[in-house]
Amino acid sequence: MILVVLDHDGNRLRKGSLEALARAYRLQEALGGEVAGVLIGEGLGGVAEEARRYVDLLYTVEAGPYTAERWAKAVLEAAKKGAKAVVAPSSRQSRTYLGRVAFALGAGLLEDTLESWAEGGEVYATRYAYLNRVTQKVKAALPVVLTVKPNTTPPAEPKGEGRVEALPLPPVETVEVLEKIQEEKKGVSLAEADVVVTGGRGMGSAEAFKAIEELAALLGGAVGATRAVVDAGWRPYGEQVGQTGKTVQPTLYIALGVSGAVQHLAGMNKSKYIVAVNKDPEAPIFKHADYGIVGDVHQVLPALIQAVKKLKD
Amino acid sequence: MKFIAVIRQVPDGESRLKVQGGRVDLSGATLILDQMDEYAVEEALRLKEKHGGEAVVVGFGPERVEEAIRTALAMGMDRGVHVVHEGYADPVAVAEALAPVLREEAPTLVLTGGQQADWDSQALGGALAEALGVPVVAWTTALELEGETARAKHDLDEGAEWVRVRLPAVFTTQQGLNEPRYPTLPGIMKAKKKEIRKVAAQVSPKVALLEETIQEKARLGKILDGKDPVAAAEELVRLLHEEAKVI
Ligand SMILES: Cc1cc2nc3c(=O)[nH]c(=O)nc-3n(C[C@H](O)[C@H](O)[C@H](O)COP(=O)(O)OP(=O)(O)OC[C@H]3O[C@@H](n4cnc5c(N)ncnc54)[C@H](O)[C@@H]3O)c2cc1C
Numbered sequence: 001m002i003l004v005v006l007d008h009d010g011n012r013l014r015k016g017s018l019e020a021l022a023r024a025y026r027l028q029e030a031l032g033g034e035v036a037g038v039l040i041g042e043g044l045g046g047v048a049e050e051a052r053r054y055v056d057l058l059y060t061v062e063a064g065p066y067t068a069e070r071w072a073k074a075v076l077e078a079a080k081k082g083a084k085a086v087v088a089p090s091s092r093q094s095r096t097y098l099g100r101v102a103f104a105l106g107a108g109l110l111e112d113t114l115e116s117w118a119e120g121g122e123v124y125a126t127r128y129a130y131l132n133r134v135t136q137k138v139k140a141a142l143p144v145v146l147t148v149k150p151n152t153t154p155p156a157e158p159k160g161e162g163r164v165e166a167l168p169l170p171p172v173e174t175v176e177v178l179e180k181i182q183e184e185k186k187g188v189s190l191a192e193a194d195v196v197v198t199g200g201r202g203m204g205s206a207e208a209f210k211a212i213e214e215l216a217a218l219l220g221g222a223v224g225a226t227r228a229v230v231d232a233g234w235r236p237y238g239e240q241v242g243q244t245g246k247t248v249q250p251t252l253y254i255a256l257g258v259s260g261a262v263q264h265l266a267g268m269n270k271s272k273y274i275v276a277v278n279k280d281p282e283a284p285i286f287k288h289a290d291y292g293i294v295g296d297v298h299q300v301l302p303a304l305i306q307a308v309k310k311l312k313d
Numbered sequence: 314m315k316f317i318a319v320i321r322q323v324p325d326g327e328s329r330l331k332v333q334g335g336r337v338d339l340s341g342a343t344l345i346l347d348q349m350d351e352y353a354v355e356e357a358l359r360l361k362e363k364h365g366g367e368a369v370v371v372g373f374g375p376e377r378v379e380e381a382i383r384t385a386l387a388m389g390m391d392r393g394v395h396v397v398h399e400g401y402a403d404p405v406a407v408a409e410a411l412a413p414v415l416r417e418e419a420p421t422l423v424l425t426g427g428q429q430a431d432w433d434s435q436a437l438g439g440a441l442a443e444a445l446g447v448p449v450v451a452w453t454t455a456l457e458l459e460g461e462t463a464r465a466k467h468d469l470d471e472g473a474e475w476v477r478v479r480l481p482a483v484f485t486t487q488q489g490l491n492e493p494r495y496p497t498l499p500g501i502m503k504a505k506k507k508e509i510r511k512v513a514a515q516v517s518p519k520v521a522l523l524e525e526t527i528q529e530k531a532r533l534g535k536i537l538d539g540k541d542p543v544a545a546a547e548e549l550v551r552l553l554h555e556e557a558k559v560i
């Protein structure tokens with residue numbers, strides 16, 4: 001059995017789950033057996049109806065709010081039914097609780113994989129390392145746990161009506177959640193945006209980001225920020241791109257007043273096209289740019305907005 | 314009380330990486346204490362300063378990792394344990410190798426980096442917690458001790474939350490947790506005399522590293538002069554529209 005951890009928002013499966021399913025079916029070609037899903041959370045009825053269409057067998061585990069311990073236990077309960085491989089969408093949370101799962105199973109853990117396939121009873125994968133600068137090819141014997149990097153795999157299609165089986169969650173020592181702090185969400189989500197317009201400390205102020213919002217909206221994109229900007233309190237942490245922020249891989253990444261520190265590059269260096277505006281011709285970001293303008297962002301950005309508007313008319 | 318920081322040594326992100334025979338060759342790179350692990354060292358020091366006890370640094374990896382352990386000792390950690398292992402080891406294997414050492418030390422809590430700057434792995438904290446049979450709090454941005462428990466704030470995929478957790482527990486770090494201090498000259502002098510206990514790692518690898526390649530995407534590098542901002546902006550938009558076809 002190949003077990004897929006299906007991530008969802010309480011109502012619907014997330015896109016990453018369909019990508020993880022597609023990877024599971026690829027492994028099944030070589031490893032055989034059924035593809036099972038496991039849904040973990042609270043009030044799973046609705047999303048279970050959607051999820052069962054993608055799998056032979058769906059396990060549901062009513063586990064309450066997320067903690068790494070509960071999610072790990074739930075996955076282990078399902079994996080105990082005979083999983084050779086556990087596949088999940090890659091996220092901060094999955095990369096934490098699957099560390100527990102992999103240890104408990106004595107399994108090889110392949111994190112944030114770009115591609116994966118099975119051959120001769122072993123699972124192979126490619127993944128980035130060294131702050132996204134190096135591609136590694138790795139392999140692990142069964143059982144294996146692997147997470148799927150978002151937007152690397154065409155999503156799976158529904159295939160029928162899988163059986164549904166509820167599994168109990170055994171008691172587990174965990175953390176007590178005291179208070180949730182929701183992130184304000186507006187516009188296109190950063191991780192999925194096809195265009196990202198990021199401002200760095202060179203923007204000079206929080207107000208200057210109004211123009212970035214305008215350009216992002218014109219291009220149907222999302223706003224990003226560097227750590228310097230987040231530390232200054234100009235933008236929320238949820239917009240930070242980089243090693244300790246989000247990883248993005250849009251078609252077009254526009255960096256305005258961004259120096260191009262390695263920890264920032266780690267979050268965006270796989271973008272298809274990178275555009276930089278910086279007043280310093282020696283700024284490292286230019287070495288990583290396809291197009292750029294050496295100039296003052298306060299003059300260039302309004303001109304860019306005008307030029308895009310003109311193009312759209 | 315005993316506060317443990319688990320650290321690794323990694324190449325400085327600014328270092329040029331090269332590949333030799335399908336492997337990243339670090340011979341020319343500057344090697345440093347992983348900056349995410351620096352947060353762990355700093356937090357262990359702050360907890361010790363506030364609550365007393367001992368701050369211990371545990372390092373995993375080849376002989377050269379001793380330099381990173383010395384850095385942590387120079388920052389103020391009391392003593393070090395070096396679990397020596399040559400070559401690649403995946404996070405599950407590392408957790409297995411560290412578990413007996415950590416169990417023997419019986420710490421109040423364990424801290425380690427949220428993401429490794431070499432393997433880009435985020436799993437060590439979770440794997441260590443499983444190895445020790447304790448809870449894990451990942452991407453921690455605030456941490457306070459309250460008797461037998463800790464109150465911590467940490468990042469989730471969306472938003473953040475405050476949790477209370479019974480100790481011992483494992484915490485992984487995130488930016489914002491603290492500002493790591495620099496080693497001082499007296500700190501560096503003292504570090505030379507501090508104990509580093511060497512332990513040979515028992516490692517059973519779960520993942521084999523087959524090949525590494527550097528694929529820095531070749532960039533076009535078409536950089537325009539912005540002295541005339543309007544002309545430069547119009548040319549850039551033309552290139553993005555006609556050449557790159559992205560807008
Ligand atoms: C462990 C760790 C993790 C980190 N994680 C991240 C992360 O996730 N994301 C991240 O971004 N950083 C991260 N950093 C921080 C990173 O090292 C840099 O400090 C940060 O990216 C710098 O942000 P910046 O480019 O906005 O600011 P600066 O480095 O200050 O650069 C500002 C740039 O703007 C230019 N400029 C100034 N005025 C103008 C103007 N009027 N017009 C045009 N250009 C102008 C300057 O020439 C300069 O190049 C991390 C650091 C550490 C140690």
